[in-house]
Amino acid sequence: MLAFIVRRIITTIPVMGFVALFVFSLLYIAPGDPAAVIAGDQASPADVEKIRASLGLDRPYLIRFGEWFYHVLQGDLGTSIFTSLPVTQLIAQRIEPTVSLMLLTLVFAVVVAVPMGVIAAWKAGTWIDRCVVGFAVFGFSVPVFVVGYMLAYVFALKLDWVPVQGYTPISQGIWPWFKNLILPSITLGFVYIALIARITRATMLEVLQQDYVRTASAKGVEQRNVLFVHALKNAAVPVITIIGIGVALLIGGAVVTESVFAIPGLGRLTLDAILRRDYPVIQGVVLIFSFVYVLVNLLVDLIYTLVDPRIRY
Amino acid sequence: MDRRTFLKTAVGTGALAASGGLAMPALSQNAAAKTLRFVPQANLANFDPIWGTQYVVRNAAALVWDTLYGIDSKFQPQRQMVESETVSADGLVWTFKLRPGLKFHDGAPVTSKDVVQSLKRWQARDPMGLMIKAIEVELAPVDDMSWKWTLSKPYPKMLLAMGKNNAPCTFIMPERIAKTDPFTQITEYIGSGPMKFVRNEWVPGAKAVFEKFTDYVPRSEPADWLSGGKKILVDRIEWVIMPDPATASAALQNGEVDWWETPLSDLVPVLKANKNVKVDIGDPLGNVGAFRMNHLFPPFNNVKVRRAVMTALNQEDYMRSIVGDDDKLWKNMPSYFTPDTPLYTEEGGDILKKRNVAEAKKLLAESGYNGEPVVCVVAQDMAATKSMGDVTAELLKSIGMKVDFVATDWGTVGARRAQKTPPSQGGWSMFHTWHAGADCTNPAAYTAIRANGDKAWFGWPNIPAVETEVTNWFEAKDLAEEKAAIARLNKAAMEEVVYAPTGFYLGYQAWRSNVSGVTSGPLPFFWGVSKA
Numbered sequence: 001m002l003a004f005i006v007r008r009i010i011t012t013i014p015v016m017g018f019v020a021l022f023v024f025s026l027l028y029i030a031p032g033d034p035a036a037v038i039a040g041d042q043a044s045p046a047d048v049e050k051i052r053a054s055l056g057l058d059r060p061y062l063i064r065f066g067e068w069f070y071h072v073l074q075g076d077l078g079t080s081i082f083t084s085l086p087v088t089q090l091i092a093q094r095i096e097p098t099v100s101l102m103l104l105t106l107v108f109a110v111v112v113a114v115p116m117g118v119i120a121a122w123k124a125g126t127w128i129d130r131c132v133v134g135f136a137v138f139g140f141s142v143p144v145f146v147v148g149y150m151l152a153y154v155f156a157l158k159l160d161w162v163p164v165q166g167y168t169p170i171s172q173g174i175w176p177w178f179k180n181l182i183l184p185s186i187t188l189g190f191v192y193i194a195l196i197a198r199i200t201r202a203t204m205l206e207v208l209q210q211d212y213v214r215t216a217s218a219k220g221v222e223q224r225n226v227l228f229v230h231a232l233k234n235a236a237v238p239v240i241t242i243i244g245i246g247v248a249l250l251i252g253g254a255v256v257t258e259s260v261f262a263i264p265g266l267g268r269l270t271l272d273a274i275l276r277r278d279y280p281v282i283q284g285v286v287l288i289f290s291f292v293y294v295l296v297n298l299l300v301d302l303i304y305t306l307v308d309p310r311i312r313y
Numbered sequence: 314m315d316r317r318t319f320l321k322t323a324v325g326t327g328a329l330a331a332s333g334g335l336a337m338p339a340l341s342q343n344a345a346a347k348t349l350r351f352v353p354q355a356n357l358a359n360f361d362p363i364w365g366t367q368y369v370v371r372n373a374a375a376l377v378w379d380t381l382y383g384i385d386s387k388f389q390p391q392r393q394m395v396e397s398e399t400v401s402a403d404g405l406v407w408t409f410k411l412r413p414g415l416k417f418h419d420g421a422p423v424t425s426k427d428v429v430q431s432l433k434r435w436q437a438r439d440p441m442g443l444m445i446k447a448i449e450v451e452l453a454p455v456d457d458m459s460w461k462w463t464l465s466k467p468y469p470k471m472l473l474a475m476g477k478n479n480a481p482c483t484f485i486m487p488e489r490i491a492k493t494d495p496f497t498q499i500t501e502y503i504g505s506g507p508m509k510f511v512r513n514e515w516v517p518g519a520k521a522v523f524e525k526f527t528d529y530v531p532r533s534e535p536a537d538w539l540s541g542g543k544k545i546l547v548d549r550i551e552w553v554i555m556p557d558p559a560t561a562s563a564a565l566q567n568g569e570v571d572w573w574e575t576p577l578s579d580l581v582p583v584l585k586a587n588k589n590v591k592v593d594i595g596d597p598l599g600n601v602g603a604f605r606m607n608h609l610f611p612p613f614n615n616v617k618v619r620r621a622v623m624t625a626l627n628q629e630d631y632m633r634s635i636v637g638d639d640d641k642l643w644k645n646m647p648s649y650f651t652p653d654t655p656l657y658t659e660e661g662g663d664i665l666k667k668r669n670v671a672e673a674k675k676l677l678a679e680s681g682y683n684g685e686p687v688v689c690v691v692a693q694d695m696a697a698t699k700s701m702g703d704v705t706a707e708l709l710k711s712i713g714m715k716v717d718f719v720a721t722d723w724g725t726v727g728a729r730r731a732q733k734t735p736p737s738q739g740g741w742s743m744f745h746t747w748h749a750g751a752d753c754t755n756p757a758a759y760t761a762i763r764a765n766g767d768k769a770w771f772g773w774p775n776i777p778a779v780e781t782e783v784t785n786w787f788e789a790k791d792l793a794e795e796k797a798a799i800a801r802l803n804k805a806a807m808e809e810v811v812y813a814p815t816g817f818y819l820g821y822q823a824w825r826s827n828v829s830g831v832t833s834g835p836l837p838f839f840w841g842v843s844k845a
Contacts, residue, residue: 031721031724031725031728031729032722032724032725032727032728033724033727033728033731034724036724036727036728036731037723037724037727038359038364038365039365039366043366043760044760044768044770045731045771046768047438047496048731050496051364051496053496054494054496054497080517082358082359082365082517083358083359083517084359084498084500085517090517093516094516094519145557149559152559152560152563153563156563156567157563157566157567160567163564163567163569164560164563164564164567164569165555165560165563165564165569166553166569259556259557259560260557260559260560261560262519262553262554262555262556262557262560262561262564264516264518264519264520268518268519268556269518271556272356272358272518272556274724275694275722275723275724276358276724277724277728278358
């Protein structure tokens with residue numbers, strides 16, 4: 001197992017390198033010019049050129065990439081073109097809200113979606129099943145911002161239970177932290193619940209047809225144990241896979257959710273950076289997200305071995 | 314249902330409920346009593362008002378850095394950091410004296426060395442500054458409190474240059490900071506203005522914080538725009554960046570923020586219905602909608618094509634697409650200058666007074682237009698440019714022009730419009746934008762009206778008659794001469810179509826009813842604003 005973990009970590013290095021090269025190249029060929037944004041709308045073309053030169057944006061692609069990559073290898077993600085602050089500092093400022101949002105969403109989604117999927121499979125063909133399937137379709141169809149506005153209207157504006165926007169660090173107390181995050185987490189969890197519930201239902205339906213499940217039922221094992229112990233454990237691998245894949249969805253969804261609820265997280269940082277063509281920030285955040293994604297996949301692989309002893313690396 | 318409609322409906326319903334008393338402030342009002350929470354028009358991504366000249370940077374800078382003069386609501390520059398000035402009889406030597414007792418936020422006194430270095434940095438980036446530089450003999454301190462500006466020819470607009478609100482303003486910084494190259498960003502934010510910037514609480518994209526500078530000595534005159542006594546009545550001002558207008562609207566209604574600079578016009582009826590929120594016009598000088606045509610390449614290198622488009626243009630279509638049905642928010646503007654300002658003129662503006670599609674088609678036929686596509690680059694991430702772009706596409710089609718509509722984002726427009734290559738090779742034929750009405754009151758900071766070819770703004774119009782009148786305005790000795798020059802300028806610009814004005818429009822601002830002292834102006838003025 002240790003050898004597997006080490007091997008997996010080592011194999012992530014070229015992946016990260018490729019991601020870095022890809023992101024850098026993509027930004028290089030993408031239209032847009034940070035100097036024009038910095039200079040303001042009334043600036044002359046000559047002013048824009050001077051700013052480009054002062055930022056080093058007029059230098060050749062390979063030199064810029066080489067310098068950037070050299071610094072990245074030393075843990076330096078560069079300096080934001082706009083704020084003149086280190087990218088690592090900007091990311092550090094923003095990472096807690098995003099990690100909090102993602103973790104809370106993940107917990108919320110798994111706690112809700114897995115039982116939903118199991119029950120839908122158990123009651124396949126009934127109105128309960130149809131409700132779950134309907135919810136899953138709805139969850140996929142409704143845009144994140146619509147869910148966000150609806151929840152904000154009901155729970156923030158109408159009932160005044162929670163704030164509309166903002167983020168309170170966990171260091172200022174669990175409840176204020178949770179109060180700010182509950183609506184965004186539910187909003188972001190909507191799509192995720194739909195995805196996990198559907199996969200859980202589908203795999204459970206398959207497992208429930210297996211002989212050992214029928215045998216367990218015939219032997220008089222309690223239905224709850226049949227479902228959540230015997231069947232779910234064997235249906236877990238695809239569900240875990242989809243939870244892992246769903247992290248990518250969470251990253252994408254965080255951009256919208258953080259904007260709707262004015263959470264100062266990495267999603268908003270990314271969006272702002274893209275709109276302004278703040279290349280070092282975009283590159284830094286994409287690298288971080290890629291790293292998280294690779295780590296999650298590693299974690300998923302490890303969990304496979306725990307839930308299914310047949311899987312060995 | 315699109316995002317905009319949904320947003321309007323959902324938040325609207327919520328707001329009506331809230332206005333009935335359902336909403337209570339989510340945060341403790343007592344704890345925040347001396348903190349004013351403000352939602353600015355955009356993110357304060359950098360904080361050097363010379364390096365980056367976006368309006369949001371200027372607005373924040375006006376809190377931290379004071380200016381030598383400040384423009385008042387009658388567009389007159391008034392003394393601000395300056396106590397007195399003299400000018401020689403030949404108009405060549407200006408001598409200025411600082412107001413005593415001025416201090417920077419680090420405790421150091423403001424001296425003439427700081428002023429001179431700040432003016433030098435400003436000069437390099439400001440159009441009026443560059444004009445002065447071109448005729449400058451010497452700019453140097455006389456003593457700690459005075460400095461002298463010697464010119465080779467008179468510059469009657471000297472005080473306006475130092476008091477104007479158009480970015481970049483003459484913000485005064487300590488000498489060591491002002492020595493920074495004007496194309497490199499400063500990293501220390503020390504001013505002598507009424508508020509200090511709290512650097513360690515700055516989260517670009519999320520929050521910027523300002524604290525009252527207790528050693529600031531306001532002038533004794535009442536505050537009037539950027540002039541007079543800048544008395545700060547709260548301890549702290551927090552700028553909360555909210556990219557989503559629906560969220561900002563809900564936060565204002567909920568009492569989570571106190572003042573929103575630029576509410577989306579769709580949401581204004583909702584805010585007006587809330588008894589805890591007040592709404593009024595933000596900037597009385599508003600905005601001038603515009604699209605620019607590329608004078609370098611076909612089809613718009615032909616004045617008859619440009620005139621054909623202007624002849625078919627109906628400003629009402631553009632304005633309604635931006636502000637909706639609120640007729641108080643827009644005006645026809647057969648002019649290049651901001652309505653209701655001293656130099657406003659409609660000389661030569663008949664072409665914009667009545668749409669005439671038949672005449673436009675006739676002009677287009679006479680021009681020899683041979684069907685080349687108009688590469689219309691439209692930023693979709695800004696409501697105003699998106700709306701105007703849609704209207705223009707229909708306008709061009711209505712007179713028989715072929716449109717290559719490039720839907721993109723502002724970042725791309727900003728880069729592409731600088732391309733001087735033909736439209737078919739990565740260049741462009743037209744793009745949409747808007748200009749702050751404050752910039753269009755006279756030619757001083759009105760980059761868009763200049764028609765000096767390669768040195769002109771994007772589109773590069775080359776119209777000597779316009780440039781002659783710009784010079785005449787700068788040299789005018791009184792208002793009558795200024796008005797005459799501007800009338801001739803407007804006529805020449807309309808005849809040759811420097812660019813196409815699409816109308817004049819205003820925007821609202823909104824604040825909680827427990828906030829008082831909010832005034833209308835070309836930027837948000839925090840002096841005199843208090844919170845109960």
